[in-house]
Amino acid sequence: MIDLSTTIAGVRFPSCFMNASGALCVTQDELEALGKSGAGAIVTKSMTVEPRQGNPVPRYHGFPGGSINSMGLPNLGYRAYAEMIPHLKRFGKPVIASVAGLGEEDFPIIAEVINAAQPDLIEVNLSCPNIPGKPQIGYDPETSERVLKNVRPKISVPMGVKLPPYFDPAHHEIMGKVLGRCGVDFLNMINSVGNGLVVDLERETVVIKPKGGFGGLGGRLIKPVALANVRAFYKLFAGKIPIIGTGGIVEGSDVFEHILCGASAIQVGTVLVEEGLEVFDRLEAELTAILMGKGYRSIQECRGRLQEL
Ligand code: IRO
Numbered sequence: 001m002i003d004l005s006t007t008i009a010g011v012r013f014p015s016c017f018m019n020a021s022g023a024l025c026v027t028q029d030e031l032e033a034l035g036k037s038g039a040g041a042i043v044t045k046s047m048t049v050e051p052r053q054g055n056p057v058p059r060y061h062g063f064p065g066g067s068i069n070s071m072g073l074p075n076l077g078y079r080a081y082a083e084m085i086p087h088l089k090r091f092g093k094p095v096i097a098s099v100a101g102l103g104e105e106d107f108p109i110i111a112e113v114i115n116a117a118q119p120d121l122i123e124v125n126l127s128c129p130n131i132p133g134k135p136q137i138g139y140d141p142e143t144s145e146r147v148l149k150n151v152r153p154k155i156s157v158p159m160g161v162k163l164p165p166y167f168d169p170a171h172h173e174i175m176g177k178v179l180g181r182c183g184v185d186f187l188n189m190i191n192s193v194g195n196g197l198v199v200d201l202e203r204e205t206v207v208i209k210p211k212g213g214f215g216g217l218g219g220r221l222i223k224p225v226a227l228a229n230v231r232a233f234y235k236l237f238a239g240k241i242p243i244i245g246t247g248g249i250v251e252g253s254d255v256f257e258h259i260l261c262g263a264s265a266i267q268v269g270t271v272l273v274e275e276g277l278e279v280f281d282r283l284e285a286e287l288t289a290i291l292m293g294k295g296y297r298s299i300q301e302c303r304g305r306l307q308e309l
Contacts, residue, residue: 012094019269051076059210079113141178149182164194
């Protein structure tokens with residue numbers, strides 16, 4: 001038997017696969033469907049203080065290489081998720097609450113109430129690329145540190161950070177130092193690659209409405225960026241801070257690559273939206289076949305074992 005369970009910050013996950021925040025996880029029905037699915041956890045949509053409709057449609061577009069989105073944080077507001085969390089925990093898998101905010105002052109307010117509802121873990125989203133007029137917090141080390149230090153005392157369950165993609169080792173290092181000072185229990189990377197542009201050649205238009213067509217890229221085309229970030233932070237922390245690898249997973253081989261780079265678990269966004277909840281069973285079967293073929297019995301056995309030349 002191959003063991004696909006994993007542990008993150010002391011919390012056991014029956015399977016290493018879960019939804020990425022944002023993918024099929026806004027409403028109670030969607031979250032319950034994740035509970036009944038093959039996913040190893042239930043991850044909520046990033047939440048704000050007030051409920052939000054999000055940006056105007058069309059705001060998601062799938063294409064052969066992946067997806068582009070500018071959802072604009074549609075969510076039910078943190079009070080609704082705080083009420084839902086005790087119920088969601090009955091599915092027997094960890095619940096991860098994703099906390100965001102429209103301004104930095106929102107994060108501790110949301111975190112305190114959500115923490116009281118006792119999700120198994122809390123993920124602080126410093127990397128939403130789609131709020132018109134607001135830059136991603138994760139690209140500003142000082143603001144990131146202030147937000148994390150203000151939110152940390154409000155959270156007693158394991159606290160993680162959802163990071164944007166970084167593109168230079170200097171930025172990995174600066175952010176690594178910030179994270180090292182803030183008492184972070186786990187990391188999740190990457191959020192979508194922000195502010196890409198996809199063109200509809202036929203119609204000579206952009207494909208999503210908000211922000212003149214600019215949006216976060218996900219799916220197959222972002223895998224090398226995701227793997228590089230997983231690897232960089234795995235090495236920076238010498239494997240001591242568990243990492244959830246997100247970005248570009250379409251097949252079991254992509255999962256295996258994330259694990260080799262250092263991921264303890266993986267999340268799927270675009271492929272979950274495109275394929276539906278059955279994707280978890282497919283990826284589980286594909287990863288199992290790969291591990292068996294290579295003679296590994298668990299993901300722990302190969303995590304971080306990527307060889308350099
Ligand atoms: O537009 C969104 O809602 C969104 C968010 I909060 C995020 O963190 N990442 C993303 O690609 N979209």
